[in-house]
Amino acid sequence: MSDLAQYIRDLTVLLVPLLLTITCHEAAHGLVASWLGDPTAKLAGRITLNPVKHVDPFGFLIMLVPPHIGWARPVPVDARYFKNPRTGMLLVALAGPGANVLVALLCAALFHGLAAVPVADQDGTLVKVLVPLITMAQAGVYVSLLIGAFNLLPIPPLDGSNIVARFLPEDLAWRYMELGRYGVLFIIGILILGSFAGISLFGTLLFPVVERAANLMGMNAYF
Numbered sequence: 117m118s119d120l121a122q123y124i125r126d127l128t129v130l131l132v133p134l135l136l137t138i139t140c141h142e143a144a145h146g147l148v149a150s151w152l153g154d155p156t157a158k159l160a161g162r163i164t165l166n167p168v169k170h171v172d173p174f175g176f177l178i179m180l181v182p183p184h185i186g187w188a189r190p191v192p193v194d195a196r197y198f199k200n201p202r203t204g205m206l207l208v209a210l211a212g213p214g215a216n217v218l219v220a221l222l223c224a225a226l227f228h229g230l231a232a233v234p235v236a237d238q239d240g241t242l243v244k245v246l247v248p249l250i251t252m253a254q255a256g257v258y259v260s261l262l263i264g265a266f267n268l269l270p271i272p273p274l275d276g277s278n279i280v281a282r283f284l285p286e287d288l289a290w291r292y293m294e295l296g297r298y299g300v301l302f303i304i305g306i307l308i309l310g311s312f313a314g315i316s317l318f319g320t321l322l323f324p325v326v327e328r329a330a331n332l333m334g335m336n337a338y339f
Contacts, residue, residue, distance in 0.1 A: 142190075
């Protein structure tokens with residue numbers, strides 16, 4: 117199989133889990149914000165499982181090529197509606213990675229269920245259907261865990277920054293979150309510097325966590 121054909125095959129397998137993960141992550145932010153009294157996401161039509169509402173076209177395209185760093189459309193949240201704005205933002209931030217864990221668990225359950233289906237004819241139609249679905253479910257576990265772990269990094273405006281900000285003094289938290297305007301540039305800078313230094317942000321920080329969590333779900337190494 118040529119490199120291009122292999123890339124297209126891998127991309128096809130990743131596309132559905134990636135869209136599912138992004139959609140659930142962003143919708144969860146909006147849903148929790150709504151539960152806490154903020155109608156902004158609901159009024160914007162963002163509490164939905166329609167991926168079109170959440171995908172940023174350019175950010176999604178960037179996500180499809182190495183090093184797979186991209187972004188979705190941020191869900192609008194107005195903390196002024198919350199009784200306790202800082203705690204509210206903490207809960208909203210946790211909702212996204214929490215949804216990723218839930219998606220990973222569902223994909224793992226699907227993987228194990230499909231893998232247990234008895235197959236009599238190894239060359240039959242059933243195998244041709246099952247293998248792509250099993251591979252997609254397996255990819256879904258790792259993609260969802262990776263996106264959840266990445267968003268927990270304490271780099272504004274990632275979810276991890278809202279978690280850290282909750283425990284900082286209010287004036288310091290405000291200045292910390294102001295760094296969010298430079299967040300994408302900061303992440304890109306870390307990746308570039310890491311490549312020169314021979315250190316991978318993903319390989320060093322994220323992959324071990326993702327692989328450990330996936331192993332707890334009974335998955336084999338995918339990367």
